[in-house]
Amino acid sequence: MTQLPAPTGDLALWSALRRHTQARIGLGRAGSALPTRHRLELQAAHAAARDAVHSPFEPDAVAAELTGMPTVRVRSAAPDRLTYLQRPDLGRRLDATDRAHLPVGEWDAVFVIADGLSSRAVHEHAAAVVRETVARLASWSIAPVVLAEQARVALGDDVAHAMGAAMVVVLVGERPGMSAADSLGAYLTYGPRPGTTTDADRNCLSNIRPPLGLPYETAAAKLAGLMGRARELRRTGVALKDDSDAPTALT
Amino acid sequence: MSAYTSTLGGERHRFDSLARLLAAASPERSGDRLAGLAASSAQERVAARWALAEVPLATFLAEPVIPYETDDVTRLILDTHDTAAFAPVAGMTVGELREWLLSEAADATALAALAPGLTPEMVAAVSKLMGNADLVAVARKVRVVTAFRSTIGLPGRLATRLQPNHPTDDPAGVAAALLDGLLLGSGDAVIGINPATDSPKAVRQLLELLDGVIARYAIPTQSCVLCHVTTSVDLMERGAPVDLVFQSIAGTQAANASFGVTLSLLDEAHEAVRALGRGTVGSQAMYFETGQGSALSADAHHGVDQQTVEARAYAVARRYDPLLVNTVVGFIGPEYLYDGRQILRAALEDHFCGKLLGLPMGLDICYTNHADADDDDVATMLTMLGVAGASFVICTPGGDDIMLNYQSASYHDALYLRQVLGLRPAPEFEAWLASIGLLDERGGIREVTSHPLTAIGREVAA
Numbered sequence: 001m002t003q004l005p006a007p008t009g010d011l012a013l014w015s016a017l018r019r020h021t022q023a024r025i026g027l028g029r030a031g032s033a034l035p036t037r038h039r040l041e042l043q044a045a046h047a048a049a050r051d052a053v054h055s056p057f058e059p060d061a062v063a064a065e066l067t068g069m070p071t072v073r074v075r076s077a078a079p080d081r082l083t084y085l086q087r088p089d090l091g092r093r094l095d096a097t098d099r100a101h102l103p104v105g106e107w108d109a110v111f112v113i114a115d116g117l118s119s120r121a122v123h124e125h126a127a128a129v130v131r132e133t134v135a136r137l138a139s140w141s142i143a144p145v146v147l148a149e150q151a152r153v154a155l156g157d158d159v160a161h162a163m164g165a166a167m168v169v170v171l172v173g174e175r176p177g178m179s180a181a182d183s184l185g186a187y188l189t190y191g192p193r194p195g196t197t198t199d200a201d202r203n204c205l206s207n208i209r210p211p212l213g214l215p216y217e218t219a220a221a222k223l224a225g226l227m228g229r230a231r232e233l234r235r236t237g238v239a240l241k242d243d244s245d246a247p248t249a250l251t
Numbered sequence: 252m253s254a255y256t257s258t259l260g261g262e263r264h265r266f267d268s269l270a271r272l273l274a275a276a277s278p279e280r281s282g283d284r285l286a287g288l289a290a291s292s293a294q295e296r297v298a299a300r301w302a303l304a305e306v307p308l309a310t311f312l313a314e315p316v317i318p319y320e321t322d323d324v325t326r327l328i329l330d331t332h333d334t335a336a337f338a339p340v341a342g343m344t345v346g347e348l349r350e351w352l353l354s355e356a357a358d359a360t361a362l363a364a365l366a367p368g369l370t371p372e373m374v375a376a377v378s379k380l381m382g383n384a385d386l387v388a389v390a391r392k393v394r395v396v397t398a399f400r401s402t403i404g405l406p407g408r409l410a411t412r413l414q415p416n417h418p419t420d421d422p423a424g425v426a427a428a429l430l431d432g433l434l435l436g437s438g439d440a441v442i443g444i445n446p447a448t449d450s451p452k453a454v455r456q457l458l459e460l461l462d463g464v465i466a467r468y469a470i471p472t473q474s475c476v477l478c479h480v481t482t483s484v485d486l487m488e489r490g491a492p493v494d495l496v497f498q499s500i501a502g503t504q505a506a507n508a509s510f511g512v513t514l515s516l517l518d519e520a521h522e523a524v525r526a527l528g529r530g531t532v533g534s535q536a537m538y539f540e541t542g543q544g545s546a547l548s549a550d551a552h553h554g555v556d557q558q559t560v561e562a563r564a565y566a567v568a569r570r571y572d573p574l575l576v577n578t579v580v581g582f583i584g585p586e587y588l589y590d591g592r593q594i595l596r597a598a599l600e601d602h603f604c605g606k607l608l609g610l611p612m613g614l615d616i617c618y619t620n621h622a623d624a625d626d627d628d629v630a631t632m633l634t635m636l637g638v639a640g641a642s643f644v645i646c647t648p649g650g651d652d653i654m655l656n657y658q659s660a661s662y663h664d665a666l667y668l669r670q671v672l673g674l675r676p677a678p679e680f681e682a683w684l685a686s687i688g689l690l691d692e693r694g695g696i697r698e699v700t701s702h703p704l705t706a707i708g709r710e711v712a713a
Contacts, residue, residue, distance in 0.1 A: 017710035021424030024649025025431035032666035049620035177656030
C-alpha cells in the first residue's frame with residue numbers, strides 16, 4: 001500500500017489533529033470520492049471486522065493457554081453462525097445435551113469464555129484475563145472454565161445455574177468496529193437465573209484490548225474487585241458500582 | 252376481530268387479525284422471523300398481499316393493531332385522525348390507494364393535503380404492496396419543508412448531518428472531526444453528536460463547543476447533542492445553548508417507556524425548546540431518530556411486525572412538528588435486518604412511510620459489521636434515497652463512526668450524491684459556503700489545502 005500516493009492537503013495540520021481522534025479525518029479527495037489508498041484502508045478494516053465475526057471459535061487453542069486449568073466445552077442452541085446471527089434467543093440458551101454434561105459443584109464462580117461476535121478477541125485476550133483474574137482469587141473455589149461456541153452473554157446464566165456456581169463471569173467477543181475488531185467484554189452476574197436475569201443485573205467491563213484498550217492487569221484487578229464486592233452484597237448490576245473511572249457500558 | 256382470507260394456487264390462506272395479515276404481507280425480514288410473525292412460506296406471503304389489497308382503508312380506523320385502551324400511541328393515532336383530509340381516499344382499499352398514489356392525480360399538493368388523513372397502519376399496509384421503485388416514485392413527489400437556521404427539504408436540495416462523534420467526548424477530537432466535515436461541505440441539516448455519556452456536564456460542554464463554532468463562523472445551521480430528552484430539559488432550564496431537542500422514539504407506549512419517554516415528557520420538552528426561539532428562518536426544533544427493531548428489542552411489539560411498528564413511531568414524531576426525523580436503518584444488527592437487501596428495503600419503506608405521514612425524513616444509511624453488508628450497499632441505498640428525495644443523510648468521517656462502532660455514509664458520499672443528482676445544500680448553508688470560498692463555480696465543494704476554517708483545528712492542535 002505504501003506505493004500509493006499519500007493524501008494531499010494540509011498534512012501538518014491533519015497529522016497534528018489525528019493525535020486527538022481515531023476518526024478518519026483529512027483523507028483528501030479523488031474528485032468527490034476517497035483517494036485509492038483510503039478506500040483500500042477502509043476495506044481492509046471492514047474485512048478484518050467481518051473476518052472477526054465469521055472466524056470459527058477454536059476452543060482447543062484457548063484451553064491450551066489456560067495452563068493447568070480444567071475446561072469444559074459447550075455449544076449454544078444455535079447450530080451455526082448464520083442461525084446465531086439471526087436468532088439471539090438461541091445463542092443465549094445451552095444445547096440441551098451439553099447442559100446435561102456440565103459438572104455440578106459448590107463453586108464461588110465460573111468463568112465462561114464465549115465467542116460472541118468476535119472469536120478473534122477471545123483468542124487474543126480471554127485466556128490471559130482469566131489467568132490474571134483467577135490469580136487474584138486465591139481463596140475462591142473456581143469451577144472448570146467453560147468454553148462456549150455460538151454464545152451470547154446470557155448463556156452464562158444458563159451455565160452457572162446448571163453448574164451451581166454463585167456467580168458467572170462471561171468473557172465475550174464484542175461487536176467489532178472498523179477501528180477495533182478484537183475487543184473483549186467481561187460481564188459479571190451474581191446469582192443468575194436463566195430467563196429472569198436482565199442486563200441491568202450485570203456489571204460490565206468493555207474494550208479489553210491491550211495495548212489500545214484496557215490492559216489485562218487492570219481488567220483483572222477490576223473484575224476481582226467487583227467479584228469480591230458482589231460476594232459481600234450478594235448482587236451485581238446497578239446496585240454494584242465500579243468505583244474506578246474507567247468507561248463501562250453494556251453492549 | 253375479523254379474519255382475512257385469500258386463495259392462492261388452490262390453497263386457502265387465513266389470517267386471524269389485521270396485525271397477522273400485515274406481518275405475513277411484509278417482505279422477508281430476520282426480525283419478523285425472530286418475533287415469530289413472518290409468513291411461513293413465500294406463497295403465504297403473497298396470499299397475504301392479495302388479502303391485504305382488498306382491505307378497505309376505513310378498516311384501519313375500526314380495528315387498531317394494538318388496543319386503544321392499552322397503548323397511548325394508538326390513542327394518539329386515532330384521536331388526531333383528520334377525517335376531512337382522509338375524505339378523498341376514504342372509499343378506497345389498500346390496493347386502490349397504491350394505484351392512486353402512483354397516479355398523476357397524487358401530486359405534491361394532493362399528498363400534502365392527504366397526510367393528516369393517513370394513519371401509520373395505512374401507509375405501512377400500502378408499502379407492503381409496493382416494489383422498491385414504487386416506494387421511490389411516490390416518496391419523490393412528497394415535499395416536506397422545515398426550517399430553523401437552515402431550510403430543509405426544498406426540491407433539488409440534499410442536506411447532511413455532520414456527526415463528529417468521539418468515544419470519550421474529547422472536545423479536541425470532536426473539533427477535529429467537525430472541521431473535516433465543514434471543509435467537505437457537510438452540516439446543513441444539523442451538527443449532531445452522539446455523546447458517549449448522558450451526563451449533563453459533558454453534554455453541556457459539547458453544546459457550548461458547537462454553539463461557539465456556529466456563532467464564530469456565522470454558520471447557518473443548528474447543533475444537537477443527542478442526549479435523553481430529560482437531560483435536554485434540565486440543560487435548557489440552566490440556560491445551556493440548546494438548539495434542537497433530540498429523542499429516540501418508537502411505535503408503542505411500552506417501547507417508548509423502554510427509552511424512558513412518554514408523550515407528556517415530549518410535550519414538555521417541545522414547549523420548552525420552542526420558548527427558547529433560537530431559530531432564525533424557522534421555529535421547528537425537535538429531532539427524532541427511529542429504526543426498525545427497537546420495539547421487538549424491548550419486547551414491546553404486541554405481535555405487530557417491525558415495519559408497521561416503525562411507521563407508528565412517525566405518528567409520535569409528527570405530533571411535535573419536527574425539524575428532522577431519521578431512521579437509523581441498519582444500526583441494530585442482522586437479527587432485525589439481515590443483509591444489504593433487507594436494509595435497503597427497510598430504508599425505502601421508512602422513508603416512504605415517514606414522508607407520506609408528513610415528516611421531514613432523512614436517513615442514517617448504515618450497517619454493523621456482523622450484518623452481511625458493505626460500502627457498496629451504502630452507495631446503492633444512498634443513490635436510491637437521493638432519487639427518492641430524502642431530506643438529509645447522516646455523514647461521518649470516512650463513513651466509520653469510532654464511537655458507535657458502525658459504518659454510515661461519509662462526507663465524500665454526500666458530495667457524490669449531490670454531484671450525480673445535481674442536488675445542492677440548504678440555501679442558507681450554500682450561501683455561507685460561497686461566502687467563505689468553499690463553493691466552486693459548478694456548485695460543488697472546492698478541494699482546499701488551506702482555509703481560514705482550519706483555525707478550528709489549529710487551536711485544538713496547538
